[in-house]
Amino acid sequence: MPGLNTTLHLDMLRRWRHENALGERLSRGLRLIFRKQLYGLEWGDPDVVSPLQFIRDEYVLPFVNSAQVAVEIGPGGGRWTRYLLGFKTLYAVDFHQELLDQLKRNFGRHRNIRFIKNGGTDFPEIAPESVDYIFSFGTFVHLELDLIERYLEAMRMIAKPDANIVIQYADKNKIMAQLNQGFSQNTPDRMRAAVLAAGYRILGEDTTSLWHSSVIRFAK
Numbered sequence: 358m359p360g361l362n363t364t365l366h367l368d369m370l371r372r373w374r375h376e377n378a379l380g381e382r383l384s385r386g387l388r389l390i391f392r393k394q395l396y397g398l399e400w401g402d403p404d405v406v407s408p409l410q411f412i413r414d415e416y417v418l419p420f421v422n423s424a425q426v427a428v429e430i431g432p433g434g435g436r437w438t439r440y441l442l443g444f445k446t447l448y449a450v451d452f453h454q455e456l457l458d459q460l461k462r463n464f465g466r467h468r469n470i471r472f473i474k475n476g477g478t479d480f481p482e483i484a485p486e487s488v489d490y491i492f493s494f495g496t497f498v499h500l501e502l503d504l505i506e507r508y509l510e511a512m513r514m515i516a517k518p519d520a521n522i523v524i525q526y527a528d529k530n531k532i533m534a535q536l537n538q539g540f541s542q543n544t545p546d547r548m549r550a551a552v553l554a555a556g557y558r559i560l561g562e563d564t565t566s567l568w569h570s571s572v573i574r575f576a577k
């Protein structure tokens with residue numbers, strides 16, 4: 358416990374004064390105005406929000422490899438695509454052309470990204486057994502199990518034998534998922550069963566960090 362001579366309270370006041378000085382506020386405002394905006398950051402920035410930071414650090418960054426090939430399913434505006442740019446090739450696969458066009462606005466200059474419009478559960482243009490890492494966040498939470506099962510089958514075709522597949526899905530055991538009408542009727546039990554039935558082995562999972570969803574990592 359700090360004693361009476363602690364500088365704790367004066368430090369807090371001085372920090373507040375510094376952060377609220379006109380110059381500081383102006384420079385924060387200018388940084389905000391000129392920062393490149395990405396569609397999707399309004400759901401949480403993985404550089405800032407702790408549970409997303411955890412997913413980034415445990416399930417994304419350790420797998421990035423400049424000699425390997427990755428697929429992102431449903432990249433949206435590129436909230437997670439940013440972390441996958443270090444792959445030799447990144448296939449950004451989305452069902453909606455408009456979303457792919459939005460992604461291209463921010464990432465079109467990256468020569469290693471291929472933008473692919475798919476039919477909802479397939480991987481056109483991607484060669485069999487050619488992919489080392491597959492990632493999806495914010496997309497499978499909206500897919501019902503029949504579509505997830507079709508995706509699991511399609512992923513088996515393109516994944517290399519030791520590929521890591523990381524999927525975030527809706528977890529209706531959690532109150533925030535129950536309240537979200539747009540979330541599919543999925544749970545960790547159902548997702549595990551679907552992954553195993555599709556012939557994969559489960560390598561890891563996180564059912565506690567996210568408030569409305571869970572994450573599973575698996576391989577063939």
Ligand SMILES: C[S@@+](CC[C@H](N)C(=O)[O-])C[C@H]1O[C@@H](n2cnc3c(N)ncnc32)[C@H](O)[C@@H]1O
Nearest residue numbers: 397431432433436451452453456477494495496
């Ligand atoms: C809510 S956004 C999430 C975007 C991004 N992954 C993020 O976390 O910010 C869902 C994305 O999935 C795409 N999408 C929806 N259904 C899809 C499907 N069946 N296959 C591939 N992409 C799909 C949407 O077009 C959109 O880009």
